[in-house]
Amino acid sequence: AQKITQTQPGMFVQEKEAVTLDCTYDTSDPSYGLFWYKQPSSGEMIFLIYQGSYDQQNATEGRYSLNFQKARKSANLVISASQLGDSAMYFCAMRGNYNTDKLIFGTGTRLQVFP
Amino acid sequence: EPEVTQTPSHQVTQMGQEVILRCVPISNHLYFYWYRQILGQKVEFLVSFYNNEISEKSEIFDDQFSVERPDGSNFTLKIRSTKLEDSAMYFCASIQTGTSGSIPQETQYFGPGTRLLVL
Numbered sequence: 318a319q320k321i322t323q324t325q326p327g328m329f330v331q332e333k334e335a336v337t338l339d340c341t342y343d344t345s346d347p348s349y350g351l352f353w354y355k356q357p358s359s360g361e362m363i364f365l366i367y368q369g370s371y372d373q374q375n376a377t378e379g380r381y382s383l384n385f386q387k388a389r390k391s392a393n394l395v396i397s398a399s400q401l402g403d404s405a406m407y408f409c410a411m412r413g414n415y416n417t418d419k420l421i422f423g424t425g426t427r428l429q430v431f432p
Numbered sequence: 433e434p435e436v437t438q439t440p441s442h443q444v445t446q447m448g449q450e451v452i453l454r455c456v457p458i459s460n461h462l463y464f465y466w467y468r469q470i471l472g473q474k475v476e477f478l479v480s481f482y483n484n485e486i487s488e489k490s491e492i493f494d495d496q497f498s499v500e501r502p503d504g505s506n507f508t509l510k511i512r513s514t515k516l517e518d519s520a521m522y523f524c525a526s527i528q529t530g531t532s533g534s535i536p537q538e539t540q541y542f543g544p545g546t547r548l549l550v551l
Contacts, residue, residue, distance in 0.1 A: 352539065360521055362475070362542035408475060412540075417488055418463060418527070419477040420540060 319344045319413050323423035330399045330430055337384070338394040338426045340409030349413040351392040352420065353383065356406040365407075368392055399430045434458045436543035438524050444549045445514055453509045453546045455524030464507045465525040465540060466499065468492070475523065481507065514550045521545045 320343040330336035342351065353365040368376045368383045376383040384393040396403055406427050410420040437456045445451050457464050466478040479489040481499050498510045507526075511518055525540040 354542070359544075360547065361544040362523055362525075364539050364541060367539055410475075418465070418480050418540075419488060419490075420465075420467070420475075420525075421477070422475040424474045 319346070319349075319411055319421050321409050321411050321421055321423035323409055323426050325426045326424075327427045327429065330396075330428065332401060332430055332432050333398055335395060335397045336399055336428065338396070338407050338409075338428065340392045340394065340423060342390050342392060342409075342411050344390075344411065344413050346413040349411055351383070351385070352410045352412070353381070353392075353394045354408045354410060355403075356408060356425070358405070362408070366394065396428075401430050401432065404428060404430045436524055436526055436541055438522075438543035438546050440546060441544065442547045442549075444551065447516055447550055448513050451511050451514055451548065453511075453522050453524075453548070455507045455509070455543055456505050457507055457524065457526035458528075458541060459505070461526035461528050461541075463487075463527045463529065464499075464501070466509045467523045467525065467542075468520040469523065469545075470517075470520045478509070478522075514548075516550050519548060519550045521547050 322341045325339055349370045351368045355363045355365050366376050366378045366381045366383050368385045375385050380397045382395045406425045408425045409423040412420050439454045464481045467475050469475045477490050479493045479499055480487045496512045500508050523545045524543040527540050
């Protein structure tokens with residue numbers, strides 16, 4: 318069965334510093350997609366970045382990059398130059414195999430950015 | 433930029449009452465989803481919907497739940513007889529295309545959610 322694990326319930330980072338949020342996954346499917354979403358205190362789910370299992374390069378979107386290590390089954394999110402507005406819950410999610418579109422989410426990491 | 437919208441943003445209901453949560457997916461999207469997030473917990477898949485029928489549902493999506501696309505724009509989730517444990521944030525999501533033997537790079541875009549409280 319597919320599974321996403323986020324082992325960091327909370328992280329602190331100082332403004333302007335970089336931070337890495339960990340995500341490991343488990344799947345037997347050869348093709349899958351990995352996503353990161355941000356959930357601020359207002360509750361909405363905001364898509365940040367996507368990585369396909371066959372993508373040769375790590376995904377980047379502005380200050381967000383995904384450190385994809387396929388052999389280790391990890392897909393860590395790196396936020397560079399943290400801003401106070403980055404304080405939120407961050408969820409890693411996976412979509413797998415040919416027969417399903419559903420996303421499986423991790424338990425999330427709460428990031429607090431301090432001045 | 434087009435976005436998924438949901439109404440109402442908050443709903444309070446009595447146990448046993450029926451609720452309908454509404455979603456307007458992005459206009460050219462064809463695949464629709466409902467997820468829920470119990471307070472403090474992770475997001476859980478409920479159901480996916482394509483071509484006017486359910487394509488997949490989770491164990492949570494029992495006979496008390498139903499989905500409908502009554503017209504070309506709305507996508508609804510109905511809970512027939514709410515229970516206390518149905519209290520959660522409910523998210524609608526949509527994508528333009530679904531799986532077709534490969535993993536497309538289209539992403540599920542989520543609406544802002546409806547916070548349901550069952551008393």
